[in-house]
Amino acid sequence: MSSGLGNIKVHCDICNQPVEFQVSQDKIREQKDGILRVALAHGDPLHAIIVYVDKNLRVRGVEVSDSFQMEGTRAETVVSASEVAENLSESMGEPCFQALYAYSEIEERERAAFVLDKTILRTICEAGVICLSKIRQKIAFLEKAMGDRIDLPQIEVVCERYVQEGLIKRI
Amino acid sequence: MSFFRFRRKKDPSRNYLNRMAIGLGAGLVKARDVILNPDFGPQGAMDVLATWMGQEIAKELLNQKVITATSTPEEVLEKLLEEVRIAEDLSVEMDGDVAHVVVQNCLICPRKVGGYDLEGNTACPVGGLVRGAIGLVSGKTPQLSKIDLKTGEICKTDFTIS
Numbered sequence: 275m276s277s278g279l280g281n282i283k284v285h286c287d288i289c290n291q292p293v294e295f296q297v298s299q300d301k302i303r304e305q306k307d308g309i310l311r312v313a314l315a316h317g318d319p320l321h322a323i324i325v326y327v328d329k330n331l332r333v334r335g336v337e338v339s340d341s342f343q344m345e346g347t348r349a350e351t352v353v354s355a356s357e358v359a360e361n362l363s364e365s366m367g368e369p370c371f372q373a374l375y376a377y378s379e380i381e382e383r384e385r386a387a388f389v390l391d392k393t394i395l396r397t398i399c400e401a402g403v404i405c406l407s408k409i410r411q412k413i414a415f416l417e418k419a420m421g422d423r424i425d426l427p428q429i430e431v432v433c434e435r436y437v438q439e440g441l442i443k444r445i
Numbered sequence: 446m447s448f449f450r451f452r453r454k455k456d457p458s459r460n461y462l463n464r465m466a467i468g469l470g471a472g473l474v475k476a477r478d479v480i481l482n483p484d485f486g487p488q489g490a491m492d493v494l495a496t497w498m499g500q501e502i503a504k505e506l507l508n509q510k511v512i513t514a515t516s517t518p519e520e521v522l523e524k525l526l527e528e529v530r531i532a533e534d535l536s537v538e539m540d541g542d543v544a545h546v547v548v549q550n551c552l553i554c555p556r557k558v559g560g561y562d563l564e565g566n567t568a569c570p571v572g573g574l575v576r577g578a579i580g581l582v583s584g585k586t587p588q589l590s591k592i593d594l595k596t597g598e599i600c601k602t603d604f605t606i607s
Contacts, residue, residue, distance in 0.1 A: 388572045388589040389485060389492035396484070419476035420496040420573075422580055431588050431605075 280331040287338050289317045295325075302329050307401065307408065309334060368406050371433050372443045373399040380441055390416060390424065394432045398442050406430060457509050461529060464501040468577075472497030487566040495570035499577025502529060507582065518579045518587065518606040519544065525578045531571065543590065544604045546571065551600065567594045571602055579606065 279296045286293050293316055302310045308329050315322045326334040377399035384392050390413070397412045398404055404412075409429055417424050436442045476493040479485050485493075502525060506512045511524050519539055526535050526546070533550035548571060555561045555568060572589045580586045591603035 385486075386488060386567050386569070386592045386594040388576070388592065389479070389489040391589065392489065393485075415478065416493075419479045419493045420577075421471070421475060421500060422496060422577070422586065428586060428588070435588075435590060 282325070282327060282331060282333060284314075284323070284325050284333055284336050286314075286316070286321075286323050287336070288321045288323065291317070293323070297327055297331070299329070299331070302327060302331075307404070313339075369430065369433075370403055370405045370445050371398050371409070371437070372403045372445050373401070374441060374443055375399065390420075390428075391432050391435075394429060395436055395441065398433070398436075403445070406433070409433070457505075458528070460505050460509075461502055464505045465498045468498035468501035469494055471501075487563075487568045491568040491570055492573045495573025496577035496580075497573075498570065499525070499574035499579075500581045501577075502574065503578035503581040506578070512582060514582065516582060518583050518585055521579050521582045522546070522575055522604070522606075525574060526571075529574065531574075542605050544587075544606060546575070546602045546604065548600045548602075549598075569594050569600060569602075571600065575602075575604055579604075 279298055281294065281296055283292055283294045285291075293314055295312065295314055297310060297312060302308070310327045312325045312327060313322055314325060322339045324337040324339060326336070328334050377396050380395070380399075384395060387395075393413050393416060394409060397409050401408070401412075406426055406429060410424065410426055413424065413429070433442065433444070437444050472494040473480065475497070476490075479493050480490040503512075503521065506521070506524055506528065507514065511528060512521055516524075519537070522544055523537055526532075526537065530552060532548045532552055535549070536545075536547045538545040538547075552558060553570070556563050569592075572592060576587055576589065585606060587604040587606045589602060590605045591601070593601040
């Protein structure tokens with residue numbers, strides 16, 4: 275990927291106008307999940323939308339903020355993890371999982387669990403919210419370590435079991 | 446000056462030790478990052494190493510025609526546990542796709558048999574052995590749906606094979 279700025283144009287559902295902005299590709303690369311969340315304040319009266327941009331500079335989703343408050347000259351916008359995941363889930367058409375506990379809280383319970391299962395759970399807990407293919411990407415090192423292929427259905431079965439056990443949530 | 450010459454006698458049951466050593470060596474190299482990572486702990490390291498050992502033992506089971514490439518996962522599981530002689534008392538109960546494996550009087554327990562203090566850890570190879578062996582023979586990777594390890598006592602592991 276090249277560095278520098280990329281131009282992006284989205285439609286704002288509040289003012290019904292196109293909004294143009296620039297994003298730094300370096301900034302996207304810094305994101306753990308590869309998605310940059312941009313809060314765009316614009317218009318008169320001032321309002322904001324949240325745009326999700328991936329590393330290919332594709333817009334993964336646009337959300338309208340329910341409220342907009344200014345503190346001094348700084349716009350404060352909080353995007354909850356579940357909102358991000360729902361958005362990703364819709365745009366990518368695959369299940370996402372949300373951690374309900376910090377891994378340190380459930381580590382002892384899972385002490386004897388198989389390394390694959392434990393690693394999947396740890397990955398979800400560390401990410402907060404993560405989609406299936408991203409989990410696979412993050413645990414790919416285990417394929418080499420075990421000399422074995424780990425496919426998406428395998429990961430999903432493990433996730434579903436943890437959902438049933440109440441440690442994570444499918445969203 | 447002394448001279449010692451070893452000539453291998455044909456004893457297929459001894460080949461399993463060779464295979465386990467091969468799996469252990471390969472696993473140590475391929476899984477070194479996991480093994481050296483404290484996040485995975487002793488059980489995680491054993492899981493990955495035992496997966497390699499399970500694959501190698503399955504190759505020997507195939508060589509000796511104890512199993513064939515068309516053996517069901519249940520047959521592979523039964524022969525693997527029987528040939529490796531993990532425990533004095535071992536039962537495999539099939540319930541649909543789920544195999545309930547109960548190991549009593551384990552013969553490879555580092556604590557009970559070896560007398561080592563495991564410092565509260567577990568290092569059970571059963572999950573990795575089974576996963577590696579069944580995965581190699583049938584291409585179906587079993588899920589370890591429930592693991593209840595009571596070191597030196599009774600260990601229960603459920604495998605979902607589908």
